[in-house]
Amino acid sequence: MAQPTGTKNDQAEISKKHSHISVQRYFEISLLLMLATGFVTVATTGKLDLISTVVVTGALVLKLSSYAREKDYSLAPRAVTRLSVFYIFFYALDFLIFSPGPAPLDHMLQATVHLVLFTTVIKIFSARKYRDYAYLASLSFLMMLASAVLTVATTYLACFAAYVLFSISTFISYEIKRATETSARAPEGPFQTPGQNRVSIEKALFKTALGLALGIAALAAVLFFVIPRYRTGYLTSLGTQSQSITGFSESVNLGDIGKILRSSAVVMRVTVTGNPRAFQGVKWRGVGLTSFDGQHWYLDNTEQFPVTPVSYEQFLLEPPEGWQNRPRRLVRYRVLLSPLSTDVLFVAAVPRELSGHLRLLNLDQTDSLHNPQRTGSPLAYDAVSDVALPPPAALRRARTDYPTEIRVVYLSLPKFDPRVRDLAAQVSASATNNYDRAVAIQNHLRDNFGYTLDPPAIDSRDPIGSFLFKARKGYCEYFAAAMVVMLRTLEVPARLVNGFQTGTYNRVGKDFVVRTRDAHSWVEAYFPQYGWVPFDPTPADPNPVLPGLLDDYVDAVGLFWNEWVINYDFAHQVELAREVDQDSRLFQKEARRGLRNFQGKGARLAFRVERWLMSHKLLVLLMMLAILGSLTASEKGLSISELRFLWAWRFGRRDLTLRPREATLTYLRFLRVLEKKGFRKAPSQTPQEFALSFGGSPLGLGVFEFTRLYNRLRFGHSPVSLARLKALLSDIVRGSVSR
Template sequence: MKVSQALSLFTHLIALIGFFTICVSGQVGVLGITIFLSSLFLSYINERYRKQYYLDQRFVTLLAFALLLYAFLSIVVFGKDAFNVILTFLIYTQVIKLLGRKDMRDYIQIFILSFFHFLAGTILTVDFSYVLAFVVYVSVALWAIIVLSMRKESIEASSNDDPRVVTPLFLSSTVIISFGIFAFTALMFVSIPRLKSGFLTSAFIRPEALKTGFSNEVKLGQVGEIKLDSSPVMRVKILNSDPESLPETIYWRGIALDHFDGTTWRASDTDYKMYKSDPEGVIRVKENGGRVLVQEIVTEPLDTDVIFAGSLPVGFKGIAGGRLAEFNDSYVLPVKLSYRLKYTAYSDLSNPRPRDLRQEKNKYPALIKRHYLQLPPMDERISELAREITKLDSNPYDQAVSVKRYLVTNMGYTRTLPPGTGEFPLEDFLFESKAGHCEYFATAMVMLLREVGIPARIVNGFVGGEWNEYGNFFLVRESNAHSWVEVYFPESGWVIFDP
């Protein structure tokens, strides 16, 4: 094979592999895949058979300018997710480079763009196919760099010769070298210790600058400004439903907390219940109530053992070891998530009708009353307020609606926590500042309901996310962390209320 032919082949291969690592993540839609592969094929035909199906250079310049303008407006003006916009920019910049005439500088730019595609794949992909792509990418990249150097030297020497130096021996020897590099890199990765983010956090972030995020407990009364963090925490791909049929708001449930001491919510000591996977590999934790949402969830390392799922989880699949523990309807792994985790969750989206909830009696099991009617010592005004809000209601559902309405109407949402809320944060929220974030609203609703004998609890997790219509998934960020309320009904079970 001549050097020029080898350069063309390896250039298009490395562009294809870089793009493949993005495709397997589901981040690119059918249209994007079609455009890229068509451009790649046309570019290779042009070089292999010396065709002239190139874009005019002026048109290439115009397209590049349009891409830059798109990226700028999307991020700065419309506030779209920067990662997705930059990824789109990189993909279509590669398309433009492939469709234009190429000199040595263009080949180098195609290599660089493919490398950025590959890095994006590292962020997006957890499939085993990425490991295979890594090995192939390293091999092809090594071939491409060597051949590019040879071609460059030939051009600089003003030689018209195009020697046949790319032999099977050359290819096989570089493959062996590539595997050696891969093995050495893997060995270094697992053997050299790496710094944990906790060191950097404690060293460089001031304690009063709180950051939103999921936690296994909720503590009120911390003074400071809550900083929104846009770091991704998980990607939730919907496998069995159109976006139009999804609920307007989706809650990614984490952990339910039942014990409040006046400042801090925790899960009280309770017996764990262990669940094992069935012969189909599914861990069934509850009976399916009707409408089931199937989700493929990929989580970043969150320093928690909690497993997330939409609304009310009824089953999980793909959990390593096939075991989960349950307490308070929260599901946990044997160890904390110090690595990316990919699994399938099944959730019941059935919502009982208000008229059915109004007919339910307020007769609760002893276990429910023991855990979910607990009250800490509090200001008597809270009990008086609860009775005043619900005095016209004849059933628990309407009482819950009245409490929610009162909080939404009379309290304001703020991320800047006022001073002086350390010792009695709930009392200060209800009677003094009348402003707080979701944890204050949820805490107030639970305490007011418990004061009138209605079992309730606070839930920590995430809400919503950025919908990606091409990949059919939600991108959930730290800033989507949220606390809400679940109210118990004897026949319907736990029902979500979000004040």
Template sequence: MTIEKFFKATSYALVTGGFLTLALTGRVDAVTCILYALALVASWFADRPGSRLQISERVANWCVLAYLPLAILDFRYLSGSWVAPLIHFTLFVSVFKLFQIKRDRDWVFLYLLAVFEMLLAAGLTIDALFLALLFGFTLTGLAALQAFEIVRTRRAARTATRTTTFSYDGRRAQAESRPVGYLLAMTFAMALLIGALSAPMFFILPRWNTGLLAQSFSEDTALTGFSDLSISLGSVESIKTDERVALRARVGAPLPPNRHWRGMVMTRFDGREWTRPESSRRFAISQQDGRYILDERRPGPLTMQTLYVEPMTTGALFHCGEPWFATGLRGLSRDSTGTFYRAERGTRLSYVIAADLTETPEEQLRADPLRYDERARATFLQLPATFDRRIAQLAREVAAAATNGYDQARAIEQYLKTRYFYTLNLERGDEPDPIADFLFETRRGHCEYFASAMALMCRSLGLATRLAGGYHLGEYNEVNQTYIVRQSDAHAWVEVYFPQTGAWVEFDPTPAAAATASANASGWLASARRYIDALRMFYIDYVIAYDAQRQRALARDAGSVAAQYQAATQQYASRYRRFFRDWVETHADWLREILEDRQLAQSIIAWALAAGAAMLALGGYLFWRRIRRTPRLLFERWWLEWLAPLLRWTIRPDEHQSAVLFYDAMAALLRRAGYRRPAHQTPLEFAAATGFEEVMVITQAYNQARYGARLDLDAPSIDRALQSLRRRLRKR
């Protein structure tokens, strides 16, 4: 491959890399992707002299100006945001630059467009595949820039090159075909060097604004899920078909399988929709030492939960268990039901929750007399005006054998879980009341129906109940101790209040079929996916959400690891010292006998000397052989020059090698004195430039010996010239 073809290939690869990073964000529609890909292929074949598909610079500029009104219309009436019009405009300009008759500045403009596309994609995606594309983009960028400079320099020097004729051997002609290989090797070396230098700098440079990267500046499409204010029957059905990731949660160990990621709770039901009137009265939570204290009571054992939440329309604070404090947020409030609200919504963010997962013992729950105050009765025992009394009768029949509120709730939970069926394809019966229709007609439904039915049955028995909305735990990745929660994991369940202990206890009446099957995936494909997810989580944790807090934690971890390695090294060193001391003590008598036996000691010393002499002889032979093959090595190091007379004496019959040896010695002397021959100078030109007569004499002898037909080398005169040159250089 010629350097011109390599330049074209790497340049188009760079442009393609910028486009692929934009396509990775999901912001480029399928039609735009197909059209740009076709234009990219067509421009590749059109990029040749005399092609009719190429356009002039003036036509390209007028086309770009004509597109500006369309970009404004795209922003105002079609896309509704600045991201899509900016992407379309960038790709449009890139296409016309590709079809343009390109000069050097046009290639530079295409490179800048590709870099801009890469930077734009960096703010629009958190996919770990971006790292792979960035690595490929870096390689192609380095290669394209080097090839561009070589092609540009060749083009500028083409006139001078045509007027000069060089005579060189086959080895130089072979070397002319190697620039592409050298460029590839140099590109990989530079990329590794850049990565080795930039990666530590990224982690070491201080972060001034906590959570800066975690707060996405992109206008992401927010996931539609639970509302902050209501949960309608059937609302989860549309969410369960969405396989997009809703959030990721890093925990230290697997959580209990009966737990959920709770986001909000609902208290009032009108027969078709759950609402929370208390949401209108919210109380701001102030920070204390950088923490939002969510529960003033003394906590039990805390579990740290780091959540990475995708953009959502809801501002609910997701957590598992009873939260105690939160960090990494910009504003937090709560209402009287215990629902927490984030100030930010519709953006990607991360935060840390410290929660108490301790469960109240069942004995205490069974012993609770369930004495509620007036507020709790009015809020958590409310029944809709159209409440079907058959539901209360069914609740009494199901819980007839229970003697306390906890067992009543468990009996209702098990009844619904075992007697009814989970489905997303809901069919309505003849009952006007959807809950009565679910309980007495269809006996099929999804989680809102199960949770609403249990809530009404519990309330009819006098159990203070609320409906909770959030997600199943999701798929646990044991590689990096992370839960991956998708929209399809959306769920609703019931919480019953036990006033004596102040605990809200979760009850999930929905059959197990509602849980996602991905958590049970196995096989090598599932394992590979877990490792890919772990890599993606690492990218999110240490790149996207890397802030001052994580930087301090990483520094602490690095310090502890260094201390552990230091302790381990000291332990190994002391162990080997003890081993050597024990060995000496064990074999002390044997060593003493050897030292006292003079004949044996002399034999050992003789063998050691013989082995050492043999090794020295072998090393000397190999070294001398290398010197014979490459005599100039003698003059690369001053402490080897004393071998030059010996080598000159051994090769004295070969006048060609003698001349080369004299020339190498002269070149070494001149290099030490600051005279270096540029690559474009011939030996005679260099000799004339130095101004030393001795250099001219030795160079003429060298040229005659190497290129002349006859060899008539006057070794003594050349040696005298070399000695004279050495004396003159010492005086300078």
């Protein structure tokens, strides 16, 4: 039955309407996800206050949930106007009262950020025009741009990937939406139901967006590593907020290190050259502190001396006192330092060379290194250090005639509990030299005191005395401070050093991950002719934190992100090109070697095959005949069962009986013989009808008997003698009757 034209046009209009609704819905969801990704990226930088984060997050979740519930959560124009007028007055209160900051400009900046976020929330629930959509899309882009300046965390990579996907999805659906609205041509059938229409459109758009995003990511990765890079340092002053870390300034309260020992934030990652086991036990030296007033450690002379570079961003450090009397053990490593609230550079033992993104390098009186141009970005530098220590026998023979400047600074003592002096003398009573005295105090503190992050009964007015005689438990800073004071009471110059322990070796990233919980304090004692020698009186932590394999993978991703993305520059490009060239040459070399090995193995195999063939000529001849027969049979279309039948027919024993499945092959041979004599069986004839058609022919009896035996073999499953069938067929062949 013919369908009226109007009905088809109505279906077209309905389909167009449903298509527009589906595209509009997909476009709005993509735009909101694009905006949400930008906001989450900014929120992860820690720059937004809690109230703003909660309000905007709640608005985004509420709006997105409306699509799942198929409800319209929108603000009427009148409500938008009233809220906007209200916020004009609230902005003044926000600027004057609510927004924090040390200066009026900071108040205005915070209030303006709140204004932008308020406008965003309003637009989320009132966007109806293209300019509203453009505002939200532009704001999401600005959020991603600001986050790129404010953070260097690996979370930005995940957020950026999601943002690219949602932005592509948004702009594709926007173009389709606009084309649908301006299209004058009605869509053609077949027409889907509204539900099918929405699902198919959303699936198609998402697959397209995902494919484009993956293609863009692949192309962008290639361009990122290939395009020449130049590190300018623009906008670094607006960079990430430095990680707050205590214990590495010119003045430190005794106990400050304990504030960061509970944190697991990554301070630096160290990639070493050579066997990583050689670095086990190596400490990353930070700052040395000379003077103690009973509660604070500090530098009595804060003057820093610039180190002259030998070339651009490369420094050679003067060898320390007594270096000519010490053995040599140089180690090379690369440090990727996170943004910290200190200008101290962390190195192993005695640094000899330093290079990296450092235009200035300073040295203080304790041989600690400082970066006066510290920024909020991660810092990468390569270093060579001498980690060898003088042998104990040499230190036992060291002189005790200390220079005046050493005695004045490193033998000074505050007012302290007199029992500390008595304890030091008691512990070192059997020692005859300063080295053995230092070792005796170190071992006494290790063996008789406990390690804990919550030391009990520490009196802030006398922390050393209360630690040694009351608490008898504490963490590294108390142990090191107590040893320094005890050594000074014995006229052994000593100082406190703050830094980090070796860290945890990452089996995946092949680097040492140093966290704030690895912060450590130890002691350096002075020996004339040999310089400063480290001692560590702190016992091992009874509950060390051991990372799992998942932690290693996460840290490895962080290392790659910071090293090859955040700090990627022309030097990295040169290194990458060198590695690619080396790998390609190595691949070519291995390929040529593999080809030569393959050719050699092939020649040896051919020689062995030749020898075998020459010694088994008859077997080879039979195999060739068998193969030739198989090829001939395959050309004629003969199967294995047919070949077996032919063999049995020609060479079988006379008493052999045929099986039922060979009946057809026998009958086909029978038909070919009759066909040569002019008797062709019609396709419609049964074997019995064909045999009866011979009537009184001289061949009739033979044909009838052969057919009877065939039927008995085929359908009666009764064995039939091969000799009998061959005899009947021979009689038929010798017959002279023609049709």
